[in-house]
Amino acid sequence: MKRIVESHQEYFFDKENANEYLNNAKNASKARYSNFLSSLKKLDIKGRYLEVGCGPGILTQVVAMQHPKAEIIANDISPEMIKLAQQDLADNLKTRIKYEIGDACDINSIKDFGKFDLIYSTFTLHHWDNAELAIKNLYSMLNNNGLLYIHDLKRVFWLYYVKSESGFFNSIRAAYRPDEIKAILNKTGIKNYKINSIFPFFMQSVLIRK
Secondary structure (H helix, E strand, O other): OOOOOOOOHHHHOOHHHHHHHHHHHHHHHHHHHHHHHHHHHHHOOOOEEEEEOOOOOHHHHHHHHHOOOOEEEEEEOOHHHHHHHHHHOOHHHOOOEEEEEOOOOOHHHOHHHOOEEEEEEEOOHHHOOOHHHHHHHHHOOEEEEEEEEEEEEOOOHHHHHOOOOOHHHHHHHHOOOHHHHHHHHHHHOOOOEEEEEEOOOOEEEEEEEO
């Protein structure tokens, strides 16, 4: 059940591909983010938020509406995604949401964003070139008692017997198992964390408290 390496960075730098992703994400957003949004609402974290890998900004706006006092900086490595997010941003949210280009694996590209009470990322862990470095960088940007919330797919063995090369199945094959995430966190020296397997069976969340 070897993890495959999946990176869409070059794909998302293309304007046409970015627009296609925006349309697909709008159609699937409710099912894709429902568990994450429900959990985030229960946490009810106040203060500044950082969204990592925001894509075209659909989730950013939903989180802003769900948490009306939160100030959100949302970043993505793709300039085309940031352009789409800025164009699609509702007027009533422009004072609370700011989109920026940045890479979690490059601290110099994000360190000027400041410190945050919540940093969250959805469906990006399996894309990061260096997950250990990205987590270390994001952890360093948390305020004391801040939370790093990573929501992603989970690799399951039986998918290797499914004869499909769809993007979704390949993303699951590229995802980390809980034991692999634990190994990454142990290397960083982070101790205060919890990994949850969530419905459906190929999903998981990682909550890291500073």
